[in-house]
Amino acid sequence: xxxxxxxxxxxxxxxxxxxxxxxxxxxxxxxxxxxxxxxxxxxxxxxxxxxxxxxxxxxxxxxxxxxxxxxxxxxxxxxxxxxxxxxxxxxxxxxxxxxxxxxxxxxxxx
Amino acid sequence: xxxxxxxxxxxxxxxxxxxxxxxxxxxxxxxxxxxxxxxxxxxxxxxxxxxxxxxxxxxxxxxxxxxxxxxxxxxxxxxxxxxxxxxxxxxxxxxxxxxxxxxxxxxxxxxxx
Numbered sequence: 001x002x003x004x005x006x007x008x009x010x011x012x013x014x015x016x017x018x019x020x021x022x023x024x025x026x027x028x029x030x031x032x033x034x035x036x037x038x039x040x041x042x043x044x045x046x047x048x049x050x051x052x053x054x055x056x057x058x059x060x061x062x063x064x065x066x067x068x069x070x071x072x073x074x075x076x077x078x079x080x081x082x083x084x085x086x087x088x089x090x091x092x093x094x095x096x097x098x099x100x101x102x103x104x105x106x107x108x109x110x
Numbered sequence: 111x112x113x114x115x116x117x118x119x120x121x122x123x124x125x126x127x128x129x130x131x132x133x134x135x136x137x138x139x140x141x142x143x144x145x146x147x148x149x150x151x152x153x154x155x156x157x158x159x160x161x162x163x164x165x166x167x168x169x170x171x172x173x174x175x176x177x178x179x180x181x182x183x184x185x186x187x188x189x190x191x192x193x194x195x196x197x198x199x200x201x202x203x204x205x206x207x208x209x210x211x212x213x214x215x216x217x218x219x220x221x222x223x
Contacts, residue, residue, distance in 0.1 A: 030209060041216055043212075044214070045211055088153070092209060092210040098212060100152050100153040101152060103152055
């Protein structure tokens with residue numbers, strides 16, 4: 001069974017601060033996705049990383065895939081209250097199924 | 111946004127009754143999934159489908175069954191609801207490609223009393 005761990009579990013910061021959340025596994029994934037979920041809604045795909053060492057930027061969000069394709073990080077610069085939510089990582093193997101991490105719950109206070 | 115509709119959005123039911131949740135997609139995606147989301151457990155796969163009438167079990171399939179008679183519809187049935195099945199249920203879709211991405215519905219909050 002592939003397991004994904006995310007840290008920290010909870011994070012509460014002030015608007016304008018920077019933060020990094022982590023997604024780690026002992027398994028290799030063909031790709032890894034990051035999702036954001038707001039209360040009462042389903043997860044929404046933010047980005048997919050595929051290549052070991054890959055870095056993708058989405059405005060103030062920077063995503064990195066580890067060289068060995070077992071881990072990933074999400075860095076948010078100058079966090080805003082609109083970034084508040086549950087951040088989930090999901091690893092895809094070499095089929096069509098995913099394994100999800102438990103998520104990092106981020107709260108950005110104005 | 112991907113065209114995925116879940117119904118109902120909220121349901122309260124009694125222990126021992128059967129319950130069916132519906133997922134409808136307008137994207138013609140081949141793969142469909144049912145997940146449940148619980149505090150401390152994240153998203154756990156219940157069942158998935160890789161085509162019409164082709165389904166398989168996920169990691170938490172006990173007490174659940176599924177059916178897919180059309181590409182666009184994937185039904186999840188709780189054969190005899192128990193309180194441990196109180197949860198938020200999400201449907202997701204994906205298509206085969208170079209890499210796999212899932213698109214989720216808005217969820218169904220089910221309470222078994």
